[in-house]
Amino acid sequence: MDIKTYLRDGKESVDSFFRRYFKEQRRPAVLQESMLYSLFAGGKRIRPILAMAAYEACGRSAAEIVPYAATLELIHTYSLIHDDLPAMDDDDLRRGKPTNHKVFGEAVAILAGDALLTEAFCILSDPSFCPSVRGDDLLQASKEIASASGAQGMVAGQVQDILSENAEPDGETLQFIHRHKTAALIRASVKAGGILSGSGGETIDALTRYGENIGHAFQVVDDILDVVGKTEELGKTVGSDEKINKMTYPRLYGLERSRGIAEQLVSDALSSLDIFSSEADSLREIARYLLARRN
Amino acid sequence: MDIKTYLRDGKESVDSFFRRYFKEQRRPAVLQESMLYSLFAGGKRIRPILAMAAYEACGRSAAEIVPYAATLELIHTYSLIHDDLPAMDDDDLRRGKPTNHKVFGEAVAILAGDALLTEAFCILSDPSFCPSVRGDDLLQASKEIASASGAQGMVAGQVQDILSENAEPDGETLQFIHRHKTAALIRASVKAGGILSGSGGETIDALTRYGENIGHAFQVVDDILDVVGKTEELGKTVGSDEKINKMTYPRLYGLERSRGIAEQLVSDALSSLDIFSSEADSLREIARYLLARRN
Numbered sequence: 264m265d266i267k268t269y270l271r272d273g274k275e276s277v278d279s280f281f282r283r284y285f286k287e288q289r290r291p292a293v294l295q296e297s298m299l300y301s302l303f304a305g306g307k308r309i310r311p312i313l314a315m316a317a318y319e320a321c322g323r324s325a326a327e328i329v330p331y332a333a334t335l336e337l338i339h340t341y342s343l344i345h346d347d348l349p350a351m352d353d354d355d356l357r358r359g360k361p362t363n364h365k366v367f368g369e370a371v372a373i374l375a376g377d378a379l380l381t382e383a384f385c386i387l388s389d390p391s392f393c394p395s396v397r398g399d400d401l402l403q404a405s406k407e408i409a410s411a412s413g414a415q416g417m418v419a420g421q422v423q424d425i426l427s428e429n430a431e432p433d434g435e436t437l438q439f440i441h442r443h444k445t446a447a448l449i450r451a452s453v454k455a456g457g458i459l460s461g462s463g464g465e466t467i468d469a470l471t472r473y474g475e476n477i478g479h480a481f482q483v484v485d486d487i488l489d490v491v492g493k494t495e496e497l498g499k500t501v502g503s504d505e506k507i508n509k510m511t512y513p514r515l516y517g518l519e520r521s522r523g524i525a526e527q528l529v530s531d532a533l534s535s536l537d538i539f540s541s542e543a544d545s546l547r548e549i550a551r552y553l554l555a556r557r558n
Numbered sequence: 559m560d561i562k563t564y565l566r567d568g569k570e571s572v573d574s575f576f577r578r579y580f581k582e583q584r585r586p587a588v589l590q591e592s593m594l595y596s597l598f599a600g601g602k603r604i605r606p607i608l609a610m611a612a613y614e615a616c617g618r619s620a621a622e623i624v625p626y627a628a629t630l631e632l633i634h635t636y637s638l639i640h641d642d643l644p645a646m647d648d649d650d651l652r653r654g655k656p657t658n659h660k661v662f663g664e665a666v667a668i669l670a671g672d673a674l675l676t677e678a679f680c681i682l683s684d685p686s687f688c689p690s691v692r693g694d695d696l697l698q699a700s701k702e703i704a705s706a707s708g709a710q711g712m713v714a715g716q717v718q719d720i721l722s723e724n725a726e727p728d729g730e731t732l733q734f735i736h737r738h739k740t741a742a743l744i745r746a747s748v749k750a751g752g753i754l755s756g757s758g759g760e761t762i763d764a765l766t767r768y769g770e771n772i773g774h775a776f777q778v779v780d781d782i783l784d785v786v787g788k789t790e791e792l793g794k795t796v797g798s799d800e801k802i803n804k805m806t807y808p809r810l811y812g813l814e815r816s817r818g819i820a821e822q823l824v825s826d827a828l829s830s831l832d833i834f835s836s837e838a839d840s841l842r843e844i845a846r847y848l849l850a851r852r853n
Binding site for chain 1: 593636646672705707708709
């Protein structure tokens with residue numbers, strides 16, 4: 264398989280769903296514009312693609328769950344809009360474009376984030392989107408996604424991140440931040456894909472371990488890229504984390520050891536997939552891709 | 559029936575659920591404190607009580623669905639926290655207490671709102687909370703609640719409200735704001751209660767009409783109270799809507815005609831309940847209470 268083609272096709276099926284879903288112009292226009300501005304600001308749709316690849320690893324066809332997989336991008340996008348707000352990281356650029364509040368103002372940006380988050384659950388509570396998914400599995404996947412996004416997942420990580428600005432770096436706090444802020448939703452993406460297929464037991468356990476490891480690796484690589492990446496490749500101001508004294512891996516462990524940690528995590532992720540046959544090859548390639556990515 | 563006792567008991571069962579649900583101290587502590595600060599800031603739990611009363615009107619026992627009903631208060635509370643933010647209405651007081659961002663800062667207030675919204679869907683995707691509810695009905699109720707809260711419901715109303723500040727009042731825009739910002743979630747509360755009971759057809763239609771009418775009446779009465787209420791009774795700065803030139807019923811139609819509109823809406827709400835027997839008496843009393851309330 265060619266991973267670049269796979270990722271491009273996955274992104275296209277998610278984008279195509281969004282175009283259909285948001286086709287009708289809703290009122291007020293500025294709310295929809297603001298939501299779509301960030302939704303189509305260049306995201307790679309990694310989380311939906313992970314959910315679809317996990318569903319495939321369970322022997323199913325990814326096309327069956329595109330709408331549910333796409334909800335992970337709605338939630339990820341909402342979190343970026345809120346993270347960028349002046350009260351949070353106060354970022355002017357995201358993926359090389361002005362952040363949502365820079366274009367639409369703070370009030371609309373906050374509300375567009377709220378609306379994207381809510382829209383995810385509009386879709387996740389509607390069985391008509393994906394008739395091949397059982398109602399009980401849909402509820403369980405939805406629970407997984409909601410838990411990973413909220414006060415025991417992503418939001419907890421973001422609050423801890425803010426609390427830790429300018430604090431002395433310590434490994435335990437850094438782990439807590441990354442495990443919650445980034446890894447939780449990535450793990451839930453993989454796990455939800457498995458759950459939606461109707462799989463259970465050791466299949467879900469293996470997918471969960473894979474998701475946990477690549478979620479963690481993803482954030483370590485992000486931290487490394489923030490130090491060594493070029494502004495044009497990353498689309499945000501390089502060193503912006505260091506500027507506000509964010510707790511990061513390179514800051515705590517140095518670059519070389521951080522790279523070693525990322526490699527070990529991806530290696531562990533690959534081992535978790537040993538129970539799967541070639542149907543999990545997409546998941547394997549994605550793990551290698553995440554380690555090698557430059558932006 | 560005594561409506562005051564009914565409301566007090568309903569509030570107590572919701573509060574008691576929240577105390578159990580949030581019993582374990584989660585990390586970071588400040589996030590949970592911020593969430594609970596607004597959740598226990600004196601809300602009357604009208605939306606959960608409406609859901610429970612609608613469930614009762616369908617011949618069931620309200621105690622069976624307290625957790626799902628309570629999610630409506632989580633969503634309502636999140637919306638108040640975000641509405642009060644400096645970027646929105648910039649309110650310092652809510653129900654006589656400092657608003658969330660005044661106590662915890664803007665960043666934590668935004669995230670506590672995000673977490674409360676997400677928590678609602680953690681509960682609504684978990685069938686184990688209310689075993690007497692069928693999975694399909696849970697999904698349908700959840701869909702109803704999510705739709706009423708998002709870009710085609712409450713958030714749309716709030717965006718339009720902000721866009722209309724200092725604008726010339728017009729009836730059509732005012733209707734849009736109120737129908738979305740307040741009435742949508744109140745209607746969904748009533749309708750979700752009916753759906754959770756497994757009812758369908760004309761029962762749900764009647765509950766929807768009731769919910770639509772009292773939701774609308776609720777906001778008209780709120781507008782009136784904002785003009786005539788005493789600060790100590792209402793717990794917020796009286797006239798605060800007028801201060802920032804919000805579009806309101808009294809501003810557009812005057813006080814007397816606004817009162818007439820509220821009375822008509824409640825009368826229509828009561829007529830919608832004609833197909834029900836005495837099992838809908840709680841819904842009837844709540845409608846009368848909402849019209850007569852002083853805060």
